[in-house]
Amino acid sequence: MAHYPNLSRRGFLTRTAAVGGLLAVPGALTACSKTDEGGAAKAEGGKGVLDKLKEQGFVRVAYANEAPYGYKEGDELKGEAPTLHREIFKALGVDELRPTLSEWDGLIPGLQAGKYDVISAGMAITPERCANALFSEPEFISPTAMMVGKGNPEGLTDLASAKQAGVTIGVMSGAVEGDYAEGAGIDGGKIKTLQSSQDGADAVKAGRVQAFLLTGISLRWLAKTNPETQVTDPFLPELNGVKQYSPGGAVFRKGSEDLRDAFNEQLKKITSDKQRFVGLIGQYGFTETEVPPAELKTADLCKG
Incomplete structure (x- = not known):
């Protein structure tokens, strides 16, 4: 059986990690403000960040x-992120990605401290994070899906069908899917909290829950190592009448607007071509369903 890195929520949709760990390292947010104000934008003799990357031939x-x-x-x-970003940076004349491993909570503080140029981690675009870094336009969206038993015995398609069937739903501890289930009118007694994605898959296989709620991206990846399960088609849940797209993108240090803008130009060429999008990252469970709609803009997401 193939081994995959831990599939966690990455703070992707949790309220407690909504600021990308910024509260955990407060000093890092203020210590590099001088760099943010202009050092990154005019690196070495007034050149832009992208020019510097082209000269050195790699991006961190x-x-x-x-x-x-x-x-x-x-x-x-x-x-997903390194594959897309490698394609984009090659188009920009930067052929090499030089990776740095970071704990999730340290990603934005490390970016601000100048340890790397881009976060390539599928980070969700939130107003809190936008206050401390620059995001690309959405490079994917994360519609919700349900992991169910093989054959989908309850015939579940979305939260409305789960409510009607009266089944028990599994959700990750602290994740927003619990809110989705409650918002759909599912009784709290029918919502079971689990600590990890594998716990969710195990609960489905054991019949403790009839469906495990998570992003379709994560569930399709999880199903690779849990063949006794299957994943429903994705759907967009709503909270207070607002569709939940859960978009993610690349993250840049403030002052790197030139790099962000050039990146966005190349990203648009990929997200506007569904066949190319799936051709690049379909191997990681991304489908046409995850292609961000053209009208979904980071500027609006940053406003909240």
């Missing part, structure tokens, strides 16, 4: 070893 990227977003297998950096 951070990853958190979280499959399928960014992880190492042997000596090879793999996953």
Whole structure:
């Protein structure tokens, strides 16, 4: 059986980690403000960040070893973000990604401290994070899905069908899927909290829950090592009438607007071509369902 890095929520949708660990390292947020104000933008003799990267021939990227977003297998950096970013940076004239492993909570503080140029970890775009870093346009969205038993015996398709069937739903501890289930009117007694994604798969296989709720991306990856299960088609849950796209993107240090803008130009060429998008990162469980809609903009996501 293949071994994959720990598939956790990466703070992706949890309230407690919504600021990407910024509260955990407060000193790092203020210590590099001078760099943020201009040092990054005009590196070495007034040149922009992208010009510097082109000259040196590599870009420093951070990853958190979280499959399928960014992880190492042997000596090879793999996953959604490094694969997309490698393609984009090659188009920009920067041929090499030089990876740095970081704990999830340290990704943004490390970026601000100048340890790397880009976070390649599938980080969710939130207003709290936007206050401390620059995000690309969405490089993917994360519709929700359900892991169910083989054959989907309850015929579940979304939360409305789960409510109607009266089944028990599993959700990750602290993750927003619990809110999705409650928002859909599922009784609290029918929502079971689990500590890890594998716990969710095990609960489905044992019949303790009839469905485990998570992003379709994560569930399809999890199903690789849990063949007794299957994953429903993704759907967009709503909270207070608002569709939950859960988009993620690349992250840059403030002052790197030139790099971010050039990156976005190349990213658009990929996200506007579904066949190319799936061709690049389909191996990591990404489908046309994860292609971000053109109208979904980071500027709006940063406003909250």
